[in-house]
Amino acid sequence: MHDKFRRCPPITDLIEYFTSNFTFILGYTWDHIKLVGLAIIIAIVIGVPLGIYCSVNKYAASTILQIASIMMTIPSLALFGIMIPILSLINEGIGTLPAVIALVLYSQLPIIRNTYTAISNVDPDLRDAANGIGLTTFQRLYKVELPNAMPLIMAGIRTATVLNIGVGAIATLIGAGGLGGIIYQGILRTNNTMILAGAIAVAVLALIADLFLRLIENIFTPKGVKK
Amino acid sequence: MIHFNDVTKVYNGNVKAIENMNFTVEDGELVIMLGPSGCGKTTLLRMVNQLESITDGDIMLNGKSVRHSNKIEMRRNIGYVIQSNGLFPNMNIEDNAMIVPNLLGWDRKKMRDRFNMLMELVGLKPDEYRKRYPHELSGGQQQRVGVARALAADPPVMLMDEPFGALDPIIRTHLQEEFLQIQKELKKTILFVSHDIDEAVKMADKIALLKGGKMMQYAEPAKMLNKPANSFVAEFVGQDRVLKSMSLYTVRDLANALTLKPVMESPDSQNINENLSLRVAISKILNQEADQLIVENDNGTRKGSITLDLIEQFLHREIKESV
Numbered sequence: 001m002h003d004k005f006r007r008c009p010p011i012t013d014l015i016e017y018f019t020s021n022f023t024f025i026l027g028y029t030w031d032h033i034k035l036v037g038l039a040i041i042i043a044i045v046i047g048v049p050l051g052i053y054c055s056v057n058k059y060a061a062s063t064i065l066q067i068a069s070i071m072m073t074i075p076s077l078a079l080f081g082i083m084i085p086i087l088s089l090i091n092e093g094i095g096t097l098p099a100v101i102a103l104v105l106y107s108q109l110p111i112i113r114n115t116y117t118a119i120s121n122v123d124p125d126l127r128d129a130a131n132g133i134g135l136t137t138f139q140r141l142y143k144v145e146l147p148n149a150m151p152l153i154m155a156g157i158r159t160a161t162v163l164n165i166g167v168g169a170i171a172t173l174i175g176a177g178g179l180g181g182i183i184y185q186g187i188l189r190t191n192n193t194m195i196l197a198g199a200i201a202v203a204v205l206a207l208i209a210d211l212f213l214r215l216i217e218n219i220f221t222p223k224g225v226k227k
Numbered sequence: 228m229i230h231f232n233d234v235t236k237v238y239n240g241n242v243k244a245i246e247n248m249n250f251t252v253e254d255g256e257l258v259i260m261l262g263p264s265g266c267g268k269t270t271l272l273r274m275v276n277q278l279e280s281i282t283d284g285d286i287m288l289n290g291k292s293v294r295h296s297n298k299i300e301m302r303r304n305i306g307y308v309i310q311s312n313g314l315f316p317n318m319n320i321e322d323n324a325m326i327v328p329n330l331l332g333w334d335r336k337k338m339r340d341r342f343n344m345l346m347e348l349v350g351l352k353p354d355e356y357r358k359r360y361p362h363e364l365s366g367g368q369q370q371r372v373g374v375a376r377a378l379a380a381d382p383p384v385m386l387m388d389e390p391f392g393a394l395d396p397i398i399r400t401h402l403q404e405e406f407l408q409i410q411k412e413l414k415k416t417i418l419f420v421s422h423d424i425d426e427a428v429k430m431a432d433k434i435a436l437l438k439g440g441k442m443m444q445y446a447e448p449a450k451m452l453n454k455p456a457n458s459f460v461a462e463f464v465g466q467d468r469v470l471k472s473m474s475l476y477t478v479r480d481l482a483n484a485l486t487l488k489p490v491m492e493s494p495d496s497q498n499i500n501e502n503l504s505l506r507v508a509i510s511k512i513l514n515q516e517a518d519q520l521i522v523e524n525d526n527g528t529r530k531g532s533i534t535l536d537l538i539e540q541f542l543h544r545e546i547k548e549s550v
Contacts, residue, residue, distance in 0.1 A: 129313025132276055132386075133327055133376075134302030143326075147317035222317035224360030 013193045014200075025182065025201055032178035032205060035096065035171060036164045039103035043160060047108050048153065051115025052141065061116060068109040076167045079106060080174050099168070099176030106167055107160035114156025118149030147222045154217035158210055165206040169198070179205070228254050229275060229384065229418055233284035236270055236440070244270050245440045247284070252433075254383075255414040259427040262437035263463070268420045271437070272386050275418060276302050288384060303327050306377030306385035306415070310392045312369045314361040320372055321357045327380040345375040348409060367398040374406065378413070387419040391426070403430055424464055428452065428471050436460055449475045453546045469542060473506040478522055478533065481505060481541045487531025490521055498523050501530065509538055 018025065054061035071079075083098030092098065122145050130140040146153075172180030179202050186194030218226075229252040236245035245267045252258045260268040273279040275286055277298050286293045293301060314323045322329070324345060325338045333341070346353040349371040361369055370390060377385055390406075391399045407430055410417065421427050427434045428448045436443040436451065443463075444456040452472035455461035465471065479501040481487075490496075497517035499508055501524050508520055512535050519532045 123311075125309060125311040125313050126315060128278070129307070129309055130315075131278055132302060132305075132307035132309070132313075134299050134304075134330065135326075136299055139330070144315050144317070148315070224316045224318065224362060 014196060017193045017197050021197075025179075025197065028177070028179050028181055028198075029201060029205060032165070032168055032180075032202075035099055035176055035178050036103065036161065036168045036209075038096075039100045039164055039168075040107065040157070040161050042100065043104045043107040043111055043164075044157060046104065047111030047156075047160075048115050050108075051112045051153075052119060054112065054116040055119035065109075065113060065116070068112050071105045072109045076102075076106060076170055077173070080170055084174060094175040096176050098174055099171035103164050103168060103171070107164050110156045110159040110163065111153075112156075114159075115149070115153050118152035118156075119145050121152075122148050148225055150221045150225060151217065154213065154220070158213045158217070161209050161213060162206045165202060165209060169202050228252065228287070228289055229416060230287040231271075231284070232287060234271070234274065234281060234286060235283035236267070236274065236279065237282040243440055245274070248440075248442060250435060250442065250445050252416055252418055254416050256432045257410055257415075257417040257419060257430060258433045258435060259419045259421050259431035260435045260437060261421055261424065261427050261463075262443075264422065265439075266437040267440040268435075268437050269388055272388055272418055272420050275384075275386055276305050276307060303330060303380060304382050304384070306379075306382045306387075308370075308373050308377045308385070308387040308390040310389040312361075312366075312373035312393075314369055314372060314376070316361050319358050319360055320364070323361065324372055324375045324379055326376065331380060341379065342375075345378055348378070349375045350405060351375075366394055367402060370394060370402060374409075378415075383416060385415050385417045387417060389420055389422065392421070392423075399426075406430070425471065428474065436463060438463075448472070449545075469546065470506070470509075472545075473509055473538075473542075474504045476505045476541075476545070477501065478503055478505060478508055478520075481533060481538065482522055482530060484544065485537060485541055487522060487533060488519070488537060490529055490532050491519065493519070495519065496521055496532065498529075499533075500525070505538060505541070508533060509535075512538075 050064055054064055074082075079102045080099065083102050084093045087093045087098045087101070126144055126148065127140065130144045135143065168178055169180035169183060171178050172184050179198050182198030182201065183195050184198075186192070186196075186198060231248045231250050234245055234248040235243070237243055248271060260271060262268050270279050274281050275288065275293060277293055277296075281294055288296070288301070288305075314320075315326075318326070321342050325333075325342055328338050328341060342357070343353040346356065351368060351371055356364070356368075356372070361372070364372065370393075374390070377387075391402050394402065403426060419431070431448055433445060434448055434451050435445045438459055444451055444460045446454075446456075449472055451460065452464055452468040452475070455464060455468070461468070478499055482501060495518040497511060497520055499511065499520040499522060501522050511517055511520060519534050521532045522530045524530060
């Protein structure tokens with residue numbers, strides 16, 4: 001058994017595994033995308049407004065960023081574990097819900113911090129000009145501050161996504177499915193090919209997601225801000 | 228008209244930034260506020276459009292109290308130009324210049340016409356710049372767009388905070404002259420902050436010299452240069468204040484005030500147009516280009532000649548009995 005674990009599977013095994021289990025892997029990948037995608041969308045909906053709020057209320061900023069930092073320091077395995085007893089109270093201890101909540105909490109720091117930094121760092125002269133011209137606070141936000149902060153906010157979202165794709169592999173332990181399932185089964189069966197295949201699939205997914213988000217960033221960043 | 232009525236600004240309960248400021252900028256006048264840094268000139272400017280609050284007193288803008296106006300609506304009726312131009316990097320030049328008309332809900336056609344007209348006014352080709360972005364323009368071009376943006380909705384009043392301060396001297400002189408031309412045509416009521424006495428002398432109808440939040444003197448440039456109200460004003464405007472004031476008089480002013488000397492044909496003479504300033508005349512003489520200058524009008528008719536003596540006589544008269 002130990003021998004089997006130590007031996008690195010030849011590349012041909014790996015290719016063989018991918019080709020013969022293509023639909024199986026694809027199914028796990030799709031689950032992974034759904035899980036992380038949902039978590040990131042919720043994380044953005046919560047994190048970006050919180051980051052904007054931080055930029056106008058410096059007092060709240062330190063508290064909110066502190067809490068988000070603490071979330072990040074909890075080992076991901078523990079964070080998933082904690083979800084079980086808490087959500088068992090509403091009979092949702094395992095499955096998608098606790099996994100999504102854990103991932104959302106885990107990705108708040110990069111999103112809030114980047115949004116906060118990006119908006120705080122918008123040139124004060126631009127803010128002054130926007131006010132002096134007669135923009136309302138809301139107009140200033142969406143016409144001036146957000147467009148100019150876009151690259152940094154998107155960088156935060158990209159970091160959070162890549163992070164979540166990796167951490168999301170653990171979600172399988174609380175029954176949420178995803179590519180972690182392949183790795184976990186590999187460990188149980190001491191099948192190195194499976195472990196490696198799962199890990200590679202996670203890494204490739206993360207790279208593709210990053211590229212995809214760069215594309216979105218490119219579309220949403222105003223031409224004059226790109227330079 | 229901008230009327231400052233006992234305006235006071237106090238920071239943190241005890242630091243007085245502005246003390247009982249009283250003065251009026253008449254319609255169509257360009258008033259430059261001048262003073263050392265920390266004198267409160269920018270604060271005072273920003274109190275007009277309520278970017279700074281007023282602790283006590285009030286500012287009346289065309290008869291309406293700024294303290295009791297709707298800030299947003301009021302600001303859209305005031306052209307605002309700042310030193311760093313404050314163009315929005317995310318918007319192209321047309322969107323930048325037309326942001327206020329856009330907020331006011333002008334239709335597309337009206338905005339396009341206005342943009343074309345303003346760009347011509349500030350000396351940029353509308354079609355060449357329309358779709359470009361601020362970072363693709365030089366500092367001087369950006370500031371021209373900044374001026375166009377401030378003029379976009381045709382506001383009666385403009386506030387300018389060292390608009391040409393960040394430009395190199397050649398471009399600055401250029402823009403100052405062009406802006407004076409524009410102002411001659413548009414006759415806006417302008418409050419302008421500067422720290423450059425030469426800029427103030429050149430451009431202002433009146434200069435407000437501030438120190439420590441108090442008004443030191445409020446007067447026409449010539450009066451401030453020739454009759455400083457106190458030693459601070461005299462020191463601020465500089466030892467060469469009389470020389471500076473020469474740029475405010477034309478050769479014609481001298482010709483009207485004194486009798487010109489008869490023209491004597493000599494190799495050491497040069498012609499000078501009567502519309503040029505006395506500063507040019509004096510420079511020509513001091514540069515040893517000529518001992519006497521023959522005054523001509525636009526048609527080339529000779530009216531007489533001036534010498535250093537005559538200029539001195541004129542100065543004496545202006546300073547002693549002036550304004």
